[in-house]
Amino acid sequence: MQDINFRNIDFLYQGTEKQKQAAVVMEDLGVFAHLARNDPILVGTVPIGIDIPGSDLDIACHVTEFAAFEQTIRRNFGHLPDLSVVSRNVNGVDRIVVRFRHRGWMFEIFGQPVPTEQQNGYRHMVVEYRLLQLIGGAGRERIIAMKQAGIKTEPAFAELLGIPGDPYAALLDMYYWPDDRLSGLYYKLLARERNEDA
Incomplete structure (x- = not known):
């Protein structure tokens, strides 16, 4: 499978028009430079090319000093439309969600005291990218159609x-699967579809 350095x-500059636009907007805003100490990674649907109109630019961050992080946000992005900063504790874990709009894009920055590559948003994206490599263009279009x-x-x-059960938990488990096990899941899909067509 083709690897991407999501860091x-x-x-994105070699991707779809939407991915290129997203890269330009993020570079223009300097969002990764401003958040560098928090190990920001663009996650979600845009990096893996299954975004739909209205998809956000989701950025995961490793945040341990929430007051300092909020100051960084307000200093660098406080002038932007629709800025909101919400901090809360979920299941004993502090988190902060920042939203703002810039050049037609809604940004959502999510921070928690968990290293970025260990966060659910990053892991979901990585396993979804690996699955997209298996299911190809037709599978990608089906995912996009379902999202629409x-x-x-x-x-x-x-x-x-x-995939039975809770899809969020199942995909997190699949993050650890080797490629051959993911391929097996894909081959089951193909067999199921052949049986339905028969």
């Missing part, structure tokens, strides 16, 4: 691939 957004019909990303993958 560096340069790969209102189905969230993880449930769309679960529905397409016949």
Whole structure:
């Protein structure tokens, strides 16, 4: 499978028009430079090319000093439209969610005291990218169509691939699967579809 270094957004410049636009907007804003000490990574649907109109630019950050992080946000992005900063504790874990708009894009920056590559948003994106490599262009289009019909990303993958149970938990488990096990899941999908067509 083709690997992408998701830590560096340069790969977006070789992607779709929407990915190129996203890269330019983020570079223009200097968002990764401003948040560098918090190990920011663009996650979600835009980096893996399954975004739909209205998709946010989701950026995951490792935040341990919430007051300092909020000061950084307000200093660098406080002038932008629709800025909101919400801090809360969920299941004993502090988190902060920042939203603002810039050049037609809604940004959502999510911070918690967990290293960025260990956060659920990053892990979901990586396993979804690996699955997209297997299911190809037709599978990608089916995921996008389901998203346009209102189905969230993880449930769309679960529905397409016949993954039972909680799709969010299942995809997190699949993050650790080797490529051959993911391929096996894909081959089951192909066999199921052949049986339905017979």
